[in-house]
Amino acid sequence: MKLKNIYxxxxxxxxxxxxxxxxxxxxxxxxxxxxxxxxxxxxxxxxQSHIHSVVSTTLEITKTKKIKVFAxxxxxxxxxxxxxxxxxxxxxxxxxxxxxxxxMTYIKNIDFDVIVPIALHWTRFSKRxxxxxxxxxxxxxxxxxxxxxxxLKRIKKTKYQSQLQRNMRAxxxxxxxxxxxxxLQKYKNKTILLVDDLLTTGATxxxxxxxxxxxxxxxxxxxxxxxxx
Numbered sequence: 297m298k299l300k301n302i303y304x305x306x307x308x309x310x311x312x313x314x315x316x317x318x319x320x321x322x323x324x325x326x327x328x329x330x331x332x333x334x335x336x337x338x339x340x341x342x343x344q345s346h347i348h349s350v351v352s353t354t355l356e357i358t359k360t361k362k363i364k365v366f367a368x369x370x371x372x373x374x375x376x377x378x379x380x381x382x383x384x385x386x387x388x389x390x391x392x393x394x395x396x397x398x399x400m401t402y403i404k405n406i407d408f409d410v411i412v413p414i415a416l417h418w419t420r421f422s423k424r425x426x427x428x429x430x431x432x433x434x435x436x437x438x439x440x441x442x443x444x445x446x447x448l449k450r451i452k453k454t455k456y457q458s459q460l461q462r463n464m465r466a467x468x469x470x471x472x473x474x475x476x477x478x479x480l481q482k483y484k485n486k487t488i489l490l491v492d493d494l495l496t497t498g499a500t501x502x503x504x505x506x507x508x509x510x511x512x513x514x515x516x517x518x519x520x521x522x523x524x525x
Contacts, residue, residue: 327392328374338392343374350525352402355498355518357505363516365495367523368393368400375522379493382428390428393493393521394435403519404439408489411437414504415448415473432521433491442489447511448504449476457500465499472500475507483511490516495523 324333326340333340339347348370354362369375375396381389398404413429421427433444452472457465477483488508492501495518505516 326374327389328377338396339374346372346374347400348372349400350523353523355495355501355505357502357509357516361505361509363490363501363505363518365518365520365523366397366401366403367495367520368396369522370525371494371496371522379428379521382424382493385425387426387431390426390431390493391435393428394432395439397432397491397519397521398436398439401519403436403489403517406489406517407487408440408442408517409486410445410447410483411440411442411489411491412445412447412504412508414490414492414500415446415450417450417453419453429492432493436489436491436519445477447475447477447483447488448473448507457496462497465497466502469500469503471503473503473507475510478510480511483513485512485514488513488516490518491520492518493521495520 324336325331326333326343327338328343329340331340337344347368350367350370352367353365355365356362371379375393378389378393378396411433413427413433416424416427416429430444430446436442437444450472451474452469454468454472457468460468488511490501490504490508495501501518505518508516
């Protein structure tokens with residue numbers, strides 16, 4: 297027993313020291329202002345206080361179909377900086393957005409069946425190295441225990457929506473996506489959680505949702521990190 301106690305004592309000391317070393321080499325930083333923080337949270341208390349929460353809204357997909365939209369914040373810092381981090385291939389920021397969506401929206405109270413990320417064209421995936429929406433969906437999957445299903449494929453290389461006038465965005469993404477899995481029985485009467493990083497005019501989401509409605513789901517719900525208000 298004495299040897300076992302000594303072993304456990306040494307192990308606790310080592311683990312404590314190891315954590316201190318890791319903390320020293322990789323100290324937690326606020327994801328926005330980059331200041332040191334004492335806890336492993338995403339934002340410091342100052343940046344956290346500047347998050348602009350928004351109420352849920354609805355987006356009209358067709359004359360008979362509407363989807364509920366849940367967003368963690370309006371499109372302002374500090375969350376905006378995490379969305380823009382995809383331009384620099386910052387995959388950690390994408391995962392942080394997934395955590396924020398889960399923690400700060402109502403979706404954790406929704407009984408959805410599958411999680412579907414908005415598809416990214418292969419040219420942008422190749423350049424960036426990941427799909428931001430898919431990374432966010434993976435985190436939500438870990439939290440909810442529900443599967444991520446890649447039901448959509450981006451078949452058209454489009455211009456960046458942010459570079460276009462609002463009235464040109466719908467035409468830019470027209471016919472840009474198609475269904476990958478057309479098994480109507482698998483998704484009929486299911487609730488689909490569609491995930492994207494940002495909602496502006498809703499043009500991209502509308503194209504995606506119209507494709508998903510071909511599967512005859514019970515409903516589609518959209519979760520985004522930010523939406524323009």
